[in-house]
Amino acid sequence: MVGVSDRKQFRDLRPPAEAREAISSLDLTPDPETVPLDEARGRVLAERIDAELDVPGFDRASVDGYAVRARDTFGADEADPVVLDQVGTVHAGTEPDVFVDEGTCAEISTGAVMPDGADAVVMVERTDEQDDGIAIRTAVAPGDRVMVAGADVAAGSRALGPGTLLTPREIGLLSALGVDAVPVRGKPTVGIVSTGDELVRPGDDLNSAAGQIYDVNSYTIAAGVEEAGGEAVLYPHAGDDYDEMERLLVEAADECDLVLSSGSTSASAVDVIYRVIEDEGELLLHGVSVKPGKPMLIGRLGEARSASRSAYVGLPGYPVSALTIFRTFVAPAIRSAAGLPEPRTATVEGRMAVQERYSEGRTRLMPVGLVEDGAGDTLVYPVDKGSGATTSLVEADGVVEVDADTEYLAADETVTVQLFSPDVRAPALLGVGEDDPALSRLLDAVEHPRYLDVGSREGRRRLRDGVPDVAVVSGPSDRDVEAVELGGWTREWGLVVPAGNPEGIEGLADLVDRDLRFVNRARDSGLRASLDAAVGELADERGADSRDLTDAIDGYDLTVKGFESPARKVLSGGAAAGLGLRTTAETLDCGFVPLGVESVRVLANPDRTDKPGVEALRAVLDAELDAVAASLPGVDG
Amino acid sequence: MVGVSDRKQFRDLRPPAEAREAISSLDLTPDPETVPLDEARGRVLAERIDAELDVPGFDRASVDGYAVRARDTFGADEADPVVLDQVGTVHAGTEPDVFVDEGTCAEISTGAVMPDGADAVVMVERTDEQDDGIAIRTAVAPGDRVMVAGADVAAGSRALGPGTLLTPREIGLLSALGVDAVPVRGKPTVGIVSTGDELVRPGDDLNSAAGQIYDVNSYTIAAGVEEAGGEAVLYPHAGDDYDEMERLLVEAADECDLVLSSGSTSASAVDVIYRVIEDEGELLLHGVSVKPGKPMLIGRLGEARSASRSAYVGLPGYPVSALTIFRTFVAPAIRSAAGLPEPRTATVEGRMAVQERYSEGRTRLMPVGLVEDGAGDTLVYPVDKGSGATTSLVEADGVVEVDADTEYLAADETVTVQLFSPDVRAPALLGVGEDDPALSRLLDAVEHPRYLDVGSREGRRRLRDGVPDVAVVSGPSDRDVEAVELGGWTREWGLVVPAGNPEGIEGLADLVDRDLRFVNRARDSGLRASLDAAVGELADERGADSRDLTDAIDGYDLTVKGFESPARKVLSGGAAAGLGLRTTAETLDCGFVPLGVESVRVLANPDRTDKPGVEALRAVLDAELDAVAASLPGVDG
Structure with a gap:
């Protein structure tokens, strides 16, 4: 433990905009990868997909009925049908074994290949089976009820562009094109190193007399990483010891696109991390003029020892603070690296339910709860237990960013809430x-x-x-x-x-x-x-x-x-x-x-x-x- | 293949509301299950979680500083500090080995256990190390800068209710409570049986001369099932043969909460399925007065042979029609069985960009595209290639439900669009x-x-x-x-x-x-x-x-x-x-x-x-x- 008097002070706090710039200067974009079609939902196309084949690949009957030569039907109507000889049947999924010559027709099912000779289909509802053949009760033109090869998708045409988010319908188009392996943007791998001698993994026994507590941030942030489109990797928790912390951070930097440290609220642990980043990487920013989040660190890791270099962000220790800083600064960077758009539900507008004073000269990320009033409008109220209460996690729905020079939010003032999760509702x-x-x-x-x-x-x-x-x-x-x-x-x-x-x-x-x-x-x-x-x-x-x-x-x-x-x-x-x-x-x-x-x-x-x-x-x-x-x-x- | 004249006609079409009722009468809710905490994101709690322990589990220092007897600090201020003997140090995560007697203090880090004797913490910023001890430059009251055991979460209190969607913050609270195995609602298992002799799986070779096409619906619907919170199971595709279809459908009914059949556009295949459902289950509804979707089947499957019974819905064959009917009738039932709320982004309002006439006396589910005008307002235009074009899948963003008695939608009229996916944006x-x-x-x-x-x-x-x-x-x-x-x-x-x-x-x-x-x-x-x-x-x-x-x-x-x-x-x-x-x-x-x-x-x-x-x-x-x-x-x- 570092002595009290040696502890690092965060005197040169940088404005939040600089923290955002520093994070966007880090490169956390992983290489693209190829995934099977049935695992492609929610992923983002890495490159354009052009159609390599015509859809359909053949001239195709659009209805159940009879394949005919259109010319044979000219003049036919309900009262005066044309009778054609049925020379065969074409099922979907089989190669036609008939030729439709003048005066003949072939029974055909929806989706079947048009037999040679035929150039149109008469739907079954406009026909009758008679003893002497098939009565055709309507005239059709060449091409009627036929989808020609490539009419849906022509080979060579642009099907889906790079950056397309793959939802069920895009999966459908890829299926139609026969694509079973999809080039997608990689998911940024995010290593989470929790620090603090007192942390115990959920499920393990807790020794409260020794001041042990369960590790909250690792699991919260891991879930946040996955929600933002990243792949979370939990590392065994590090104590406040320099060598152990260094070993873990360097290992994580080797294996991940981004390393987050989180967990300890102790200034001494933050100091140790600070020294590790300075020794093993590069510190871009140290301390941000924002409440909470003052002790945020931003840098790069792993330079000194290995070719692979990782981005690094140090989160504050209190759970709500950690989630707030993650939501505000880190999740957007992960989304951007994954190629995912910010969800439309990530923010809501509401009115302040009460007034709120504030004057600390720092940007404030105020945790708030939402409630709907009788008219269904969204009211916003501050939730601030301070002291690192984990219950604030589920009592707050998101964060309102209040400018450093705003001293007063009036009741009924409109504010924008950045929700902790796009799935959060009042x-x-x-x-x-x-x-x-x-x-x-x-x-x-x-x-x-x-x-x-x-x-x-x-x-x-x-x-x-x-x-x-x-x-x-x-x-x-x-x-x-x-x-x-x-x-x-x-x-x-x-x-x-x-x-x-x-x-x-x-x-x-x-x-x-x-x-x-x-x-x-x-x-x-x-x-x-x-x-x-x-x-x-x-x-x-x-x-x-x-x-x-x-x-x-x-x-x-x-x-x-x-x-x-x-x-x-x-x-x-x-x-x-x-x-x-x-x-x-x-x-x-x-x-x-x-x-x-x-x-x-x-x-x-x-x-x-x-x-x-x-x-x-x-x-x-x-x-x-x-x-x-x-x-x-x-x-x- | 059934002869043309024997084909089933859908004469007794039921209104869409009856189809919704029939589907909600089916039980597709699976048993709850227990998942590890790190896989619980996005799941829904099956039962209430009460706190089984106090958080924190001990009286905890909220800041770095010195644990003191508050009484010893009374009267201290910047000008006239009280000097206390430091008798030890308490680190976070260790059991205190000191007793704070009158006139003494112990150095303590944030999160550490309060040593016996002490009842308050003085933050380090209000102290100085001196030769004769620690100078305390402020008075504190008992309890200051101490979070007492259970102050965050008290053992026995209600932490999270049944039906709670688990987002990162709920994962955080569960971590704090030491919960590593979470009781969640099961994901409904949805079997997808694609029918049609002509279907080939993406990745396999296609024989276009034989009228083969890639199976679009299975993958589209599987992705839709997973988006709605279900677990999709793809069965090998069935031809139009009764025995094979029966074997597959009964197998799927055995293994799944819901079976969907989809793929064939041929009336004969629909007929075969119809007969299988009648023989092996119960048909609740056959034919709905909606365009597209007329040949929709709703029923139960697997009754005749096994104890397990599954819900059954037959989707139309054209990809856009299948996705439309899935989105409108089936996805809400899967969400409901999974306990998931309809996403807020599932619908948008917009203005018709053009007029649209319609008069078929059936409810119409009109596929539409979205575009934003210069002012950022959403315009809605019909997309209807008909003929089962798969490109419509990615050209349409959702569906507008038009009442059977609406003959005319005027340009600029406001309509509600049910998006094909909550992730769909204009x-x-x-x-x-x-x-x-x-x-x-x-x-x-x-x-x-x-x-x-x-x-x-x-x-x-x-x-x-x-x-x-x-x-x-x-x-x-x-x-x-x-x-x-x-x-x-x-x-x-x-x-x-x-x-x-x-x-x-x-x-x-x-x-x-x-x-x-x-x-x-x-x-x-x-x-x-x-x-x-x-x-x-x-x-x-x-x-x-x-x-x-x-x-x-x-x-x-x-x-x-x-x-x-x-x-x-x-x-x-x-x-x-x-x-x-x-x-x-x-x-x-x-x-x-x-x-x-x-x-x-x-x-x-x-x-x-x-x-x-x-x-x-x-x-x-x-x-x-x-x-x-x-x-x-x-x-x-």
Whole structure:
């Protein structure tokens, strides 16, 4: 580890435009390759394909009917048919073995070769089989119902140009031309080197006590590389050690068109990479005046040791930052190297749902979420948990680029959102508020919802601001919010304790009066509001101040995030009791000391009650209510 | 082959809505499966994923700096720092081996585990190393710069719901949760049975004399199936024989969720399939009142013999019709079974570029092309070559559904186009007119062009109608068109003859006066117009009528499509001379009898000269002209 005082400072930050220029100066275009036709979909033609044969390759009957000499039919009509001798039959896919002479015809199927002598086809619907031959009830001209050889595609003609994206219809044309091996642009190979001693691959065991975390960026960026038309190669993760990092980066540079490093948030790891790139390649740019992404590195790698040279970009460590910088600077370069156009769905326009201030003098890539208002217009709201939260990954839909000199985005101002993926859509339902196990299940029945478990208090606040479609709230509150109640349910809350309740806890008073370690929920939680109300009642009973009671509870200020979190803390031996729900205690096989019952209510934004996602949630709530009612004994039961 | 008179008639056509209902009544949803995380992109979650662990799994430093007891920093500021003893260092990914007691601190890196005793981190920028310890130049509160365990994702909370499409960001969240095997919805397996004795797989040799053609539908539809989220299985192609068709269809039904038959345009083959479905399954619908698509079959297969039952849809035989019916009726069912949403780019709105009449009393699925006008608005024009042309596949971008009772679409009327693929975009340049080898090469330098080689005469007509961006014309014309000339070149034309000119042909007179088989180009071709002008001159010289001369040319009415086609006819021994270009004769090693030089001119729609695609073509033409000029000797050279 490099000492704190030696750490690299990013003093000479370059503007984002220079970062884009530096990346486009790198060459990541791979050689073209040839792929089988059935693997060519989604690839891009490397060269022009001219037709090497006529399509069709022969004069071809366009309908089922009779091949004739047109001249023999002149004058024929419904009332006065011409009768021709049938001299044979021509099936599709066989060589004709008949000659159509004057006064004769041959039965022919669609797609069959025109027999010699014949120059037109009469469709079967205008004929009759008679004892003396085939009655032809219409006159035809030479060439009628015949597609001549090359009429569809003429040999030598231009079929598809270089750069054509191969969708099903182009695959169809290539099939018609008999092409089974297609010259396509290569997919840029992108090596991903994750750095950081603390990273563990998903699926492996995690030692949290040693500060291990799962590697998020490698998989996120690998998926992004493939979405942009590249081929991702994951390298084993490197620690912060110079020699190991050098070995891995040089290996990746040997094998790939582009190397991305990503993963570590530690300044010391960034420093090590910086030195490796300087020693083993060329650093074009170091630090960009953009938030996030300041420590971005751009350069070339592998020059010093081998003939093959690779482009290099160092991504920031926080997952949302890494994806943002990848989306903004790197994915376009991969697409361009692959010859793929930017998808039309890569950006959307929307209006700011709230105002947003900013003044750091750097370009800001602001992560945002999308929600549709009642009229179906797209609203855009900032999502910024900071601190490298991975949940921001799925709470943000894309990024708004805000100029360095823009200090203020007004509510209703139109902004352009660069989506994290062309497949990203605004959720059908945006909910915020209390977390609850029943709610988790209910949401499963709604298509494409997004739910942010910010707690009841924050949920009410956001609903008041008009951003979400619904807020789910529980517990007492002294602030009202204008809303339409869609439904709700009740839940029994209390203290989750170890199985069998070894401490013999009977109620809140035990926490106040005895030396028992407690785990609380945060202030925004409705459950916490219910607890605080119960503490208030106990204080009233005792003629004491609530504050004195809470001071007496060991761990009252120790709060954790999820509805199961206190129970899990109890299970792990970290506490004697935790605030929680009976259902949680049952799920996790804990003991439970009931303290009360609270309502959970689903409140809808009054402007959004007709929104399909809100209606879907209402329907699910109604169905749930009906199911509960049906399971209760009747009044006379 | 079934006799003509026995053929099935589709008398009881059902409306398209019933076809949609019938298809949605079929069950093609496969069982869910589990895939590795690195193959999960683009798949759809089969079930809810709740977090099984806290993220982070420990109290984590959010910055590089010093872990402290917050209380020790109270009162510290820039001017009056607190100095603490450094008792150790905690790296990311290691278990802390220090205890932070009162008056002490530990160096800590971003992402490292908070050591016992410490409750906050001071960022390195607010500290200094001094001889007597670490100077802390700011006060912090408990919890500052610390992300507590579970603050990002709490164990037990709802992470991702069922039905979630997995894009890079969801892959990121799954990584963070340590999930390396993801339960996803299965991809519906779609078997494709192509029928028709005449079909040959691309890459195999084609016997055109026996009426063989390459199988277009199997590959087109297979690509369409995969684009819609299914897994395509190509079965060996079946002839029109009942036993073989039955064996293949039953095998496919055993192995697949859906079986599509496609390929044959012959009514007899359709009849055989009809009987197989009736014998081996259940026919739900036979014949739909839609053009194209009348002979569509919908049913179930495999009931009679095995427990497994498959859905069945029979597609029409012509490639554009097959893709149209697939796109309209089948792809949505595959998407729905795969749990994938209809892509936002699947439809576009546009204005009809021309009027279109229709009155067949059936719903029409009209293949259309797209072009952007000068203002960037999307214009829609019908593309209907009929006769099963495969070129229509790449000339049409999608389909407009026209109600059975709509007889007339006015120019400028707004229509909705269902694109053949979400990746389809309007071409950057739409050109029409003469075909020419130099033009083929020039177009390679323009991104995403579309060129329809309809000939000079038809090109002028379409430019007058205002649909294309440019028309490329050659040869004399008696009709003017208002246009901006972008540039052009000349080409030498004449008679392509066998190498060495064995017949000693010297000019047009030989064709008139001798018994020589000739191959002409169609009337729309500029080359043909030049030929006709030359015939006119010869007639004038002789004081004869042009008509008498052309009547004397054997094969004057025998026309073929492409600029190389007459030469190829000559090469194959089918003619003694063909109308063509010197460059073609040279390319194909033929002899050449020059008859004249004609200009090829590129004419732009006056409203579209600023369109980027048109500007790109102009730039290419200018560059070409400069290159030609540079290669010519100077006046003094």
